[in-house]
Amino acid sequence: MFIARQPIFNDQLDVYGYELLFRLNSHSSQFGGVSSQGATAAVITGLYESGIENIVEDKLAFINFDEIFIHSDALELIKPDQMVVEMLEKIKIDAPLMARLQTIKDQGYKIALDDFEEVYHSYPLTPFADIIKYDLMVTPLATIAADAAAALTQGKVLLAEKVETQAEFQQAKEMGFTLFQGYFFSKPIIAGHSVSKSPTKLQYFKLISELKKDDPSYDALAELIQQDVTLAYRVMRMASIRSNHDLVSSIRYALTYMGLNEIERWLNILMLQDLGKDKPEELMKISIIRSRFAQTLAKRALLTYNAQHSAGMMGLFSVLDGILDQTMAEALAGITLPPSILEALLDGSGPLYPIYELMAAYEKGDWATTLRRSQELNIEEYSLYHDYREAIQWANEIISNLD
Numbered sequence: 001m002f003i004a005r006q007p008i009f010n011d012q013l014d015v016y017g018y019e020l021l022f023r024l025n026s027h028s029s030q031f032g033g034v035s036s037q038g039a040t041a042a043v044i045t046g047l048y049e050s051g052i053e054n055i056v057e058d059k060l061a062f063i064n065f066d067e068i069f070i071h072s073d074a075l076e077l078i079k080p081d082q083m084v085v086e087m088l089e090k091i092k093i094d095a096p097l098m099a100r101l102q103t104i105k106d107q108g109y110k111i112a113l114d115d116f117e118e119v120y121h122s123y124p125l126t127p128f129a130d131i132i133k134y135d136l137m138v139t140p141l142a143t144i145a146a147d148a149a150a151a152l153t154q155g156k157v158l159l160a161e162k163v164e165t166q167a168e169f170q171q172a173k174e175m176g177f178t179l180f181q182g183y184f185f186s187k188p189i190i191a192g193h194s195v196s197k198s199p200t201k202l203q204y205f206k207l208i209s210e211l212k213k214d215d216p217s218y219d220a221l222a223e224l225i226q227q228d229v230t231l232a233y234r235v236m237r238m239a240s241i242r243s244n245h246d247l248v249s250s251i252r253y254a255l256t257y258m259g260l261n262e263i264e265r266w267l268n269i270l271m272l273q274d275l276g277k278d279k280p281e282e283l284m285k286i287s288i289i290r291s292r293f294a295q296t297l298a299k300r301a302l303l304t305y306n307a308q309h310s311a312g313m314m315g316l317f318s319v320l321d322g323i324l325d326q327t328m329a330e331a332l333a334g335i336t337l338p339p340s341i342l343e344a345l346l347d348g349s350g351p352l353y354p355i356y357e358l359m360a361a362y363e364k365g366d367w368a369t370t371l372r373r374s375q376e377l378n379i380e381e382y383s384l385y386h387d388y389r390e391a392i393q394w395a396n397e398i399i400s401n402l403d
Helices: 036-050 073-077 095-106 145-153 166-174 199-211 218-226 229-242 251-258 260-275 281-300 305-317 320-324 328-332 339-347 353-364 367-376 382-402
Strands: 002-010 015-023 060-065 083-087 110-113 131-135 157-163 179-182
Touching (some): 002 036, 002 382, 036 073, 157 166, 166 179, 199 260, 218 229, 218 251, 229 251, 229 260, 260 305, 281 320, 281 353, 305 339, 305 353, 320 328, 328 339, 339 353, 353 367
Parallel strands (some): 015 060, 060 083, 131 157, 157 179
Antiparallel strands (some): 002 015, 002 179
C-alpha cells in the first residue's frame, strides 16, 4: 500500500490538512486492481491501525469516497475531527447517498465536493457540502466567479486545487477562497533581488565548505560558529539533546561529540530554517522529510554510505530555490557540494537522480513513476509507505527540537 500526502493551506499559508493520495499495490494504475471502495477501505484500515496522527499529525485528512464506500462502517473508524470526506466528482447520486451524507454530517464530519464542475445552484449535493474544491486547471477562476460568490453567500468554504503560481494564489484569495492546494508555495518568486550574499548564507557556506575539506578542522568550525551567538546557542542545544543533557562544555567539544556527518546535517537544517523564515513552515518540513526519505531510499538501493549521505543532502536542498526565491543554480552557487547532488538538482542526471525522481514521484502520488523507479532500484514497494511515514515522524521530531 502506498500513501502520500499533499498539504492544504489556509490563506495565511498554515497547513489546514493533507489530502491523502493512495494506491493499494502495483497491479493497477489507480486502485490496485480492486474497486475504489476496496482501496479506500484498505487506506482507512491502514490509517486506523498505524495511527492517522502519524501521517497527518494534528491536521485534517482529506480522503476520497465513492457512492459505494460512503455507506461502509469503516468510515467511522476515523473520528470526525480528523477527517474530511471528499466526494468524487463523478459520483452517482441517489436517495440513499443523500441520506448517508446527512447522517455523517449529523455525526460531525465535514464533506467536500472534489473537482467541482457542476452548476452550483442546481447540483443536488451542494446543500451537504462544507467545502467546494475547484481544480483551477479544469475550471479557471474567471469561469467560476458567479458560482464562487453564490457558494460564499451560503457559508461554503472554497478550496482552490492545482494552484501553481503566486498570482493564482492571490487572485483566488481576492475571490474569497480560503484553502489552497498545489505547488505554488514551493516555487521561487523571482523578484529581481538576490540574497546570495546575505551574511547568514555566507556564514553557513563557510561552514559547509570547511566540512567538505579532506581534513576538516574542529577548531576552524568552532571559530566560525562562535562568530554567531544564535548559531552557537543552537549547536550547543543540539549537542545537549544528543548527549541526553550531559554537560557540553564548549563548542569544540559539542562538535567532537556530534561527529562531522551529524554536524553537517544539523547545520544544513539550521541554514534552511534561518533562510526560510518568511516561508511556510511546511516548506521546511518537506525538505527534512525528503532528506530522510531520500537517504533511506539510497540505503535500500544499496548505494555506498557516502552516496546515502549525499542523497540525504540532495533531498534537503531540493527546495532551496523556493526558500531563497532564486533559481536552483543561483541558490546552490557558492556551496561546495558533491557533483552527484548538483547533477541531480540542476541537470536531472547522475547517480542520485533516480533517487530524486522516486522521492518526488511518491510525494506527488505519481504511482507509475514510483513503481518504475522502485523496480529499477530494486526497492520493494511495500517498504515505501513505511519509509515515508518514518520520514514524516523524523521530520516532526527534528522541527520540535528546533523550536
